[in-house]
Amino acid sequence: MKKKGQMTLFIILGIVLIILIGLYFVGVKTNIIPPLLTPSDANSEMKEIEEHIEDCLEEVGMNYLYILGQQGGYLNPGEDTYKMFNDSMVSYLCWNQENSPTCTNRLITLDKMEEQLEDSIGKGLETCINVYDYSNDVEVNEDWELDITINYFNVDFNLDYPVSVVKGEDDSASEDEFGYEADVALGEIYEVTQDIVNQHASLGEFDQLLYMLSKLSRYTIYKNRPYPDVIYQVKLREKAYVFQFGIQGEENV
């Protein structure tokens, strides 16, 4: 009997314990009870800020990379320097030479493309990045610097942006650099573009099929002919990113 009473007591205690534990989790879940173990606030907030900034780099950066590709390397093509094609301002990268099949090369440089991207993406980041959404204890050095490097196989976005979250003397986290690597072989595509433009500038024509075959079909080059110009669309065959540009032609009709 005594044993039986003891068992009953333990059962009751067990049930109470389970109920208490359950209530605790419900309370934590509904923010009524603060969690006993909370992660480092500074680190978790810093982690969120890091993800946020990298998301911004990806979102804004890829957007401008896409526009750059659609517009032949120029984010803001000047008047009469482009052809409207499929709702895009496709820059001429080779000017027509009157009464001649050849043209005058005006291929933009990689440095210039990087400069444009840095300028535009920088402005885009100003509206995208908002670290204050993620922490009230954030300190930033607004003197940030964006560095974009167009590599052969990818494009690197490096943002030098010192951010620190200071919750207290023992709870702080900081990060100085944020980066995103775009899987866009812009440097390689640029090299193909150079080949095409150079051939047009020197010979007045370019056989994209022979070129693609000679490169073991690594690339796909579409040739469109909105009279009197030629619009090329260059991409790595198994990738989606397209770089398109125009060769200005001469109207004979």
Added chain:
Amino acid sequence: MKSFLLNINKEIYINKINMKENMQKRFVKEKAFLMIFLIITLSFTVANFEEVSADEGNVCCEYTSSGDTCVYTDEDNCNGGNAVSTTCEQTSYCETGVCVSSEGKCSDGVSKTTCESLGYQWNEGSSDDYAVCQKECCVIAESQCSYTTEDHCSYLIEDLEDIELDWRDVDSEAACSNICRETDKGCCVESDVCSYTTYGLCADADIDLNTGTGFYEGEYCADLGACACVSHDTKRCIDEDVYWFDSCGNQEDVAEDCDYLSSTWCGYDEDEDDYVCESIDCEETFDGVYNIEGVETQRNPHDERIGGDREHGESWCLYESPAGGYKDRPGSQHYRSYCYFGEEIIEPCSDYREEVCIQSPYDAGFELDTDYNLWKAASISNDYDGPSGSACVNLVDNYLLSQEVATVSVGGSFWADTYGTDVCSVANVDCGMTYARDSRSDSYFQAGLGVMCTSPQWTKTLSDYCMSVGDCGVSSNIAGEYSSSGFYMGASQSVLAREEGDHSSKKVYVGYDECVDHFFDGGKYGNPFKTDENKIASQVEEVNSGEQEAVFCLYECSEKTGGSESCDFINTIEKDEFYDYYSSGEADYYYRSNALSEDEEIILGNGFPELTFAKDLGEDSYGVYGGLIGVSQMQEDNELGTIKTNLGWTIAFGTISAAGGAAAAAYLEVMKLAGREYTTYAAAQVAAKEAGKVASKEIIDAAGEKAYEAAVQAAAKKASEQEIQGVLSAAATARTASSAAVVIGGVITIVMEAIGWIEIYTIESPIERMEKSQTFAISSGIAAGMTAVSMYIAVATTGLGPAGWIVGAVALVVAGVSAILSSGGETRDVTISSFCEAWQAPTGGDYCELCDVSVSEGGLAIDDGEGNILRGWDCTEYKCKSLGQGCEYIEENVGSERAKCISVAVNDVNHPIIEDAYLLGNYKDLDVEFVEDDYLKVKDKVAPYTFFEFGIELDEVSQCKIEYESLHETYEEMDLYFPDSYFDYNHNQSWILTPNEVYNFYVRCQDHNGNNNIDAFVIQVETTGGDDITPPTIDATSVNNGAFIANGVNETIVSLFVDEPANCKWSFSDADYSLMEYYMSCSGIPETASSLFENECSALLNVSYGNNYYYFACEDAAGNANTENYAFTLVGTDSLNLDYASPNGTIYYDYTTISAGTSGGAYGDGKAVCSYGGIEFFETNSSVHTQNLEDLDAGDYNYGIVCSDIAGNTNSTDISFTIAVDSDAPMLSGLYLIDTILYYELDEDATCEYYFEEFDYGEGTSVAGSFTLTELSTYYLICEDVFGNQGEYVLNV
């Protein structure tokens, strides 16, 4: 070409393999050589040390007899060189140092003689002392790494093509080796995961024997027990090949080795449901056809493989109409199609056929055949069925295949007003011909010269010629719609046979087009004929169905009466029958016809100058034919007809002369037969003189009146009876002779007249006949006159017998009538002209939309057979305009999938009809009620605060506008376009709806003709009340969060943009919405729910220096307020200081640098952007700003320097400076001598030269302030300042 590629690729692979092998061999060789070298050298060195200590009597031998160097040995072993009794280290020739081999490797401790004997470079000290001996990592193709010198690295890659020097900075040989290890693949085992990756990407590569973690080079994870992955679980693609992957998703070995050169590549096979090596060839290609007169024709009749399979990389030509032979239709374009990775892609050749597509065997290449200026490649036979290659070749500026050679006419803007005049009119050709008639044998004019001008061949030729110069003349468009108004023939005057007189029943034919025209609409130029419409209709149908080649109509025209003609339709005839009629002359009168049927061959009949076609030189041309040559030559040949002109005259005149001469000769002969050589009159006088003596009544009767008088007179003179009898006898004889002469002459005249007529009848040429007739009229007149004279003389002298009277009278009548009948012929010159005008597109715009529709669906766009238009094809303005005069091209849609060619026919007065309206997104399945062009009603209520998406579809491309609630009266007054404001068939819209509202969206659309629906289409939807528990979202702010505010600005307006109607508040503290102090200015919650809410709320925020923190929150109509405030920061900034700006004052150079310095500002470090005179500094966006100016002209310069930072803090100042021009030469301001050095000083900066003699600047010795004297002499010094002023000085020392 393919084999060529194969070779290339093989070479690439072989090169790669060779490269590796070469490098390995070279490493082995290098290493072996180094080892041997060191072993030998060091062993001797070590041996020497031992010798020194062991035997003091030996010497350091520079060269031994055994060929060694620097060996410490017995002197007898030495062989030349030095031999000194001391250690080698102490000799100059065997001193040790660093030896640099010719391959760039450095070895320390090598004796000088040993090094140099090998031809290497020896230096004192150790390799650490020399930069060329510094070792770094030589990386070759990321696969081989060698810790060596830069020169040696260069040596290693010397023979490796395409490999550039890659010499990386590393600290040690191990670090160098790790570089190449970075790319080594293997399994990276971590505590919880295994991954097949590279050494470089393995976070913890060191193998821990206790835990098993680390990088296992060359191992697959499934082979490692620690990973618990099952091998060969799935297949996937990595580049070209199919690879196995284990159950953990890690790459393993190759499952299938695909081969690009064999046209296989890794891909997913749906049948096998796995990745396999797939063919990258194209199984099917475009096989659409086009119509010629109802006959379906392949897009490339020269290539039997059209529509079949093609190899990867193969290309071929596609045409939209017959290509070459001037049969390319207006609007048509040449295309190059190619197979690339299993996809058929279209490459349009340049529009307006400025480029033509030519095709050849795949590996034939394209060469110019200089003999004919044709592409040699074009001469391949049609039997060839191997892979093909093709190219678009420019006709406009290509000197190889130009418009003069190809028979593809370059198109143009045929719809332009001036096109016909500018382009087509060059093909207008005049053809001269002469009609003739003579008054008796032919009462109507017949073509004499230049018959060719009215022949069908000539017309066809000129029609071709017209088409050859551009989009001119008669042709069908790419939709097969025929238009014939661009070419016609005309005569300078309407003289033809029907003009006057009787032409009895002449058969007349007209060509196919004319015949059809007459049948369909009575002919453009009126229909003078009666046609059997039913009969023609059936014939035309046969032609259109391809059962018959062409139709010609044959008419018989009756006598012209009262100025009009009457022609009756006889029958339709086919081409061959038509030529029979023509050649037989049965239907020798040709009525104006347009060009013959398009595919009609030119048949060159006798009498027509032959044309030379360049295509005859290359009949098997692929796609392009030879050119047309010699239209002008043809005209010259036609002129040759005039050579025959005068021949008839000559013959006729000779005939007449002969006849007259014969008659005269015959008469004189008769007179001789009479025995008198004098005239009949004189004889009569003599006879009368004698007869008058014994005149009797019989004599008097016999001699006639005159003879009687003479006889009376003679009788009075008492002539003797004998004499009278003699005279009378002679007179009788003379009368008989005269009658005979008249009879003979008359008979001859009659015969000759008959011959003349026969001759005239036998002459075919109307002109010759006319000329012969005219000559014959003259000769007949002469003959008649001569007959009359001879009869008169006979009667007057000897008298004329009955036979003479009869025959003479007949001859006189015959000759006279002939003269009258054969006179009066005439000729008339007529010019038959061809008129070549711009080709005219069919009227209307019924076919415009075909431009954007796939071939499979009855349109023109080349597709894959399932309606998917192939990449590269696009509707062009040229193509669009050819489809109809009512077609309009929408330039802004070029390159897009939207319709580009629409009908804007002037008779289109109908507004666009909304044929369909539909819901999209979450509501696409809702039940709706739709009435075309009227309304769309959503039967079910929809939830609020969601995007309500809908769209409309129209019967023609249009722009559409939409309005909510209120509706303006006209389309023009409506403001809001659909988001896609293009001309298109479909337009979509989305809208945020609020609760408990009935929405009416009003839509009007307008087509290209400006027609719009006056009664707006209505889309009605009702929303439910809905439980809105979602608080508003602040989407954005007008001022960036964390923005800098300019110094001195104490307050600024900030706006919030929220996603639904709401009220907003703000506070300096992170308080609950209800506790926030400040309200923002919002449009608030609309009284009637509307999606067109003003989503902007504004507030004036105070700003002070440093960080200013604000908190925003909003509450919607349902009382949902933000529980988490929107934290917002503005940063008050310091003022921007402009610390300095230069230059100022006078500058004696033509260059300077403008600079400015800033401090303070938004960032506190002076970072700002500065400009001078409105131009941004070259170096700026920091605290120091500089701009170099060069080649400045002399004068004053004033610039305003303005700097501003990101916060808008601005500061400015002015600088002014003068560029002074220095025209004075540098002057010596000091000259002195210290020892043998002569020093000079100048009054300005200059560069100087000196010499011992007079010289020109640039040829002397440059000096800078001083130079050393070598002797006492005269020195010449010339100094030049930056402005080019030169001062010359003579220094006597």
